[in-house]
Amino acid sequence: MAMRKLVLTLVGGAVLFAAPTKIGFVYVSPVGDAGWTFQHDMGRKEMEKALGGQVTTQFVENVPEGADAERVIRELVTSGCKIVFTTSFGYMNPTAKVAAVFPEQEFYHATGYKTAKNLSTYNARFYEGRYLNGVIAGKMTKTHIAGYVAAFPIPEVMMGIDAFTQGMRSVDPTAKVRVIWVNSWFDPGKEREAAMSLISQGADMITHHTDSTAVVQAAEEKHKEKGVWAFSYHSDMSKYGPTAQLSGTTHIWGDYYTRTVKNALAGKQKPAEEIWGGFKEGMIKLAPMNKAVPADVVKMVNKLEAEMKAGKFSPFQGPVLAQDGTVKVAKGATMSDKDINSINYYVQGVDSPAPKQ
Amino acid sequence: MDLTFFSSILFATVVAGTPLIIVALGELITEKAGVLNLGAEGIMSVGAVAAFAVTHATHSPMLGIVAGMLAGMAMSLLFGISALTLMANQVASGLALSIFGVGLAAFIGKPYESVALESVPPMVIPVLSRIPVLGPALFQQQGLVYFSWALIAAVAWFLYRSKAGLILRAVGESPVSAHSIGYGVVKIRYQAVLFGGAMAGIGGAFLSVFYTPMWVEGMVAGRGWIAIALVVFATWRPMRVMVGAYLFGGCMITQMFVQGSGVKLDIPAQFLSSLPYLATIVVLVAISRNRSTIRLNSPASLGQSFLPDA
Numbered sequence: 109m110a111m112r113k114l115v116l117t118l119v120g121g122a123v124l125f126a127a128p129t130k131i132g133f134v135y136v137s138p139v140g141d142a143g144w145t146f147q148h149d150m151g152r153k154e155m156e157k158a159l160g161g162q163v164t165t166q167f168v169e170n171v172p173e174g175a176d177a178e179r180v181i182r183e184l185v186t187s188g189c190k191i192v193f194t195t196s197f198g199y200m201n202p203t204a205k206v207a208a209v210f211p212e213q214e215f216y217h218a219t220g221y222k223t224a225k226n227l228s229t230y231n232a233r234f235y236e237g238r239y240l241n242g243v244i245a246g247k248m249t250k251t252h253i254a255g256y257v258a259a260f261p262i263p264e265v266m267m268g269i270d271a272f273t274q275g276m277r278s279v280d281p282t283a284k285v286r287v288i289w290v291n292s293w294f295d296p297g298k299e300r301e302a303a304m305s306l307i308s309q310g311a312d313m314i315t316h317h318t319d320s321t322a323v324v325q326a327a328e329e330k331h332k333e334k335g336v337w338a339f340s341y342h343s344d345m346s347k348y349g350p351t352a353q354l355s356g357t358t359h360i361w362g363d364y365y366t367r368t369v370k371n372a373l374a375g376k377q378k379p380a381e382e383i384w385g386g387f388k389e390g391m392i393k394l395a396p397m398n399k400a401v402p403a404d405v406v407k408m409v410n411k412l413e414a415e416m417k418a419g420k421f422s423p424f425q426g427p428v429l430a431q432d433g434t435v436k437v438a439k440g441a442t443m444s445d446k447d448i449n450s451i452n453y454y455v456q457g458v459d460s461p462a463p464k465q
Numbered sequence: 466m467d468l469t470f471f472s473s474i475l476f477a478t479v480v481a482g483t484p485l486i487i488v489a490l491g492e493l494i495t496e497k498a499g500v501l502n503l504g505a506e507g508i509m510s511v512g513a514v515a516a517f518a519v520t521h522a523t524h525s526p527m528l529g530i531v532a533g534m535l536a537g538m539a540m541s542l543l544f545g546i547s548a549l550t551l552m553a554n555q556v557a558s559g560l561a562l563s564i565f566g567v568g569l570a571a572f573i574g575k576p577y578e579s580v581a582l583e584s585v586p587p588m589v590i591p592v593l594s595r596i597p598v599l600g601p602a603l604f605q606q607q608g609l610v611y612f613s614w615a616l617i618a619a620v621a622w623f624l625y626r627s628k629a630g631l632i633l634r635a636v637g638e639s640p641v642s643a644h645s646i647g648y649g650v651v652k653i654r655y656q657a658v659l660f661g662g663a664m665a666g667i668g669g670a671f672l673s674v675f676y677t678p679m680w681v682e683g684m685v686a687g688r689g690w691i692a693i694a695l696v697v698f699a700t701w702r703p704m705r706v707m708v709g710a711y712l713f714g715g716c717m718i719t720q721m722f723v724q725g726s727g728v729k730l731d732i733p734a735q736f737l738s739s740l741p742y743l744a745t746i747v748v749l750v751a752i753s754r755n756r757s758t759i760r761l762n763s764p765a766s767l768g769q770s771f772l773p774d775a
Binding site: 138140141142255261284286287288289290291292294295296297298300301302304305306308309311320321322325329347348459460461463 | 469470473474477481571578579581584672676677678679681682683684686688717718721722724725726727729730731732733734735737738
């Protein structure tokens with residue numbers, strides 16, 4: 109057996125380790141067919157493919173945030189995982205706890221802020237994509253009203269609403285964005301009702317920050333009758349809204365996972381790394397644009413995307429006005445990452461009362 | 466506020482209330498026979514996935530409903546065997562069924578998560594649908610909505626106007642007496658449980674085939690539990706179940722319309738989201754506050770096993 113492995117290694121040439129490194133993933137929901145966890149799993153598969161026989165991966169899905177997560181992470185480590193990715197905000201403390209116990213292993217936590225020598229964090233600048241979706245919406249809306257189905261009033265969600273509004277108002281200064289909070293990450297029935305009530309109140313651009321495909325499906329259903337268009341989130345949902353989906357913001361984790369694991373295997377991974385990547389780092393992409401988007405809009409969006417990639421433009425560059433008109437970022441300045449990350453107010457153009465803090 | 470606006474709120478309210486009515490009425494019959502089946506959430510999940518799979522394969526929503534119903538009955542049969550024949554604790558059996566059903570549905574449903582169904586066109590009732598405001602809201606609905614109205618009438622008639630209903634209530638009040646005058650308590654309870662399962666299955670089918678229309682794990686999202694709660698708060702009266710279900714649906718829809726209308730209200734969204742639950746409980750408790758009628762309506766032997774002496 110050992111002989112055969114050695115021969116294989118020699119034949120393989122480039123393969124550095126006799127035994128592949130085991131890598132574990134912890135998911136908060138079932139993988140499913142679209143959404144947050146689905147995108148992480150796609151990234152896992154891409155990384156596994158890119159690194160060939162050097163790694164094997166395993167994942168545990170539907171792990172509740174909290175004490176259960178700690179047990180699962182521990183089990184992954186004791187079953188031989190050298191690297192563990194935990195992919196939900198609520199895994200922060202469990203991951204930090206386990207990381208402290210196993211200094212030899214490396215841990216990566218998505219969307220959190222706690223780091224240690226062997227614990228890094230990673231997140232994506234989803235708001236960059238939201239801004240571009242907003243630009244398309246502003247160019248194509250007839251009613252000048254967009255509807256936004258949102259889960260919980262936390263900075264991550266507020267950031268997206270604000271960026272979308274900034275984008276929409278940049279090309280349609282009278283546009284309004286209305287928000288419905290469904291207070292659930294995942295309830296297709298409620299999400300659909302929220303979308304329907306926005307549509308019946310005049311919104312012809314619909315997007316969502318919830319986990320199911322219900323909102324895009326609702327837009328597809330009302331597309332013919334009311335000329336409603338949708339923007340997907342997390343995943344490309346054009347399968348569910350073949351005519352109505354204009355574009356969307358998708359999460360791309362594959363490149364990050366491949367890069368990180370490659371560095372880790374080569375011993376080059378920096379300790380306590382904090383990654384917050386956008387278009388530039390390839391961590392988000394626009395969902396393919398619908399044929400209905402006019403050529404000049406496509407061009408404009410591509411140009412803005414290129415500028416964001418080059419670091420020449422930010423959705424939160426001044427002037428940024430709060431809902432009541434107070435200046436939050438002056439002209440010429442740009443909001444700091446720290447401020448973006450803790451944003452808790454609506455920008456001007458959001459036509460719903462701000463959630464209570 | 467214009468009339469189409471009111472009409473669309475009413476329309477959405479009826480849609481949101483329909484699965485609750487169907488499931489709650491099934492549960493009501495089950496409980497009236499003295500059996501507490503807490504498995505509604507699981508049965509609905511399995512009914513939803515079965516209906517979705519069959520509709521997807523046959524392109525017939527009708528066959529989908531039948532499949533959902535049969536799947537619901539099969540699930541409730543499991544509960545019957547455990548709680549009625551083997552006389553296990555009803556609460557524990559129901560909870561187990563709930564958890565099992567949600568998991569089983571996720572397992573069966575894996576291949577269907579990527580599939581989208583065509584939305585089913587509504588069944589427009591001639592003449593009535595042309596009534597202004599009410600017509601588009603009430604008479605351009607899915608067939609199952611009309612079914613839910615017929616079901617309310619049928620259940621009310623059955624319980625209070627038919628002999629079979631009287632026997633069923635007797636079994637729920639005092640299984641010993643019913644047994645002593647020659648009624649098969651366990652058999653009647655089985656029938657009630659199967660009926661409850663069938664209705665929960667249809668309620669699930671409504672969600673996956675007509676309402677969203679899609680299948681994903683966890684899509685029932687607590688509606689089974691709400692239905693069970695409705696039965697209790699409605700003090701086992703069919704008409705009050707309807708009031709409660711529409712009130713719940715109505716509050717949910719109205720708060721969304723308020724949020725989406727751009728009206729500046731100084732109420733936290735979290736409070737608005739909890740409003741349907743609050744309002745439903747408060748109203749139902751208020752209309753059923755008479756303690757003697759509560760005692761009169763609640764089945765005395767609810768949740769207790771019955772062993773016919775051989």
